[in-house]
Amino acid sequence: MGLGDVSARISEACKAAGRDPGSVRLIAVSKVQPLDRVEAVLQEGHRVFGENKVQEAAGKWPAFRERFEDIELHLIGPLQTNKARQAMELFDVIQTVDRPKLARTLVRLKDELGHCPQLYIQVNTGEEPQKAGIDLAGVDAFIVECRELGLPVVGLMCIPPVDEEPSLHFALLAKIAARNGLGELSMGMSSDFERAIAQGATSVRVGSAIFGERDHG
Numbered sequence: 001m002g003l004g005d006v007s008a009r010i011s012e013a014c015k016a017a018g019r020d021p022g023s024v025r026l027i028a029v030s031k032v033q034p035l036d037r038v039e040a041v042l043q044e045g046h047r048v049f050g051e052n053k054v055q056e057a058a059g060k061w062p063a064f065r066e067r068f069e070d071i072e073l074h075l076i077g078p079l080q081t082n083k084a085r086q087a088m089e090l091f092d093v094i095q096t097v098d099r100p101k102l103a104r105t106l107v108r109l110k111d112e113l114g115h116c117p118q119l120y121i122q123v124n125t126g127e128e129p130q131k132a133g134i135d136l137a138g139v140d141a142f143i144v145e146c147r148e149l150g151l152p153v154v155g156l157m158c159i160p161p162v163d164e165e166p167s168l169h170f171a172l173l174a175k176i177a178a179r180n181g182l183g184e185l186s187m188g189m190s191s192d193f194e195r196a197i198a199q200g201a202t203s204v205r206v207g208s209a210i211f212g213e214r215d216h217g
């Protein structure tokens, strides 16, 4: 366990899939982790992190950004429209765009702020009612809508149902991205990132395998 171990496993998985190890970005998911563990990973030279709550990220990352250059922060949890402005100021990438109302809010703020993070669309590949993400029936139209609004959508993200084989969901996400000409795929967590890499992940979101188990969240 740890950053070095996960990086080595990513390289192995790339090799097994005939892919360049540089083609997979490791997002270290630091939510709920003690600050000293996050700092240790920064000290090791890692710069790409993921958080699932805007508020929690706001309490942590501005201070780290003052001390460490070139941090790239990804929002990987649901985004309420009333937190969109704060999210656009905090994050370099927002991976959880999943509904027209949020897309329209982001466009308005993009014009106001004069910049916009890179965006991913979250897809509810398991069609789970309680889960965030645009549903399968609506995803193609939503991608078109975001593009027509001028939003910088670069890829897709999914969180497969816990009780299903994730590879099927990863393959489905890759297929949707390919038919829409999107190059980035954020998929795979501690338990399944090797399988995600086999299906074409360009970002994997790994928390506990780097930092250790979380108490909660």
Ligand SMILES: *Cc1c(COP(=O)(O)O)cnc(C)c1O
Residues within 6 Å of the ligand: 029, 031, 052, 076, 077, 159, 188, 189, 190, 191, 205, 206, 207, 208, 209, 217
């Ligand atoms: C917490 C979280 C992760 C990381 O989960 P681990 O199993 O600890 O690797 C990845 N993606 C999302 C969206 C998360 O909320």
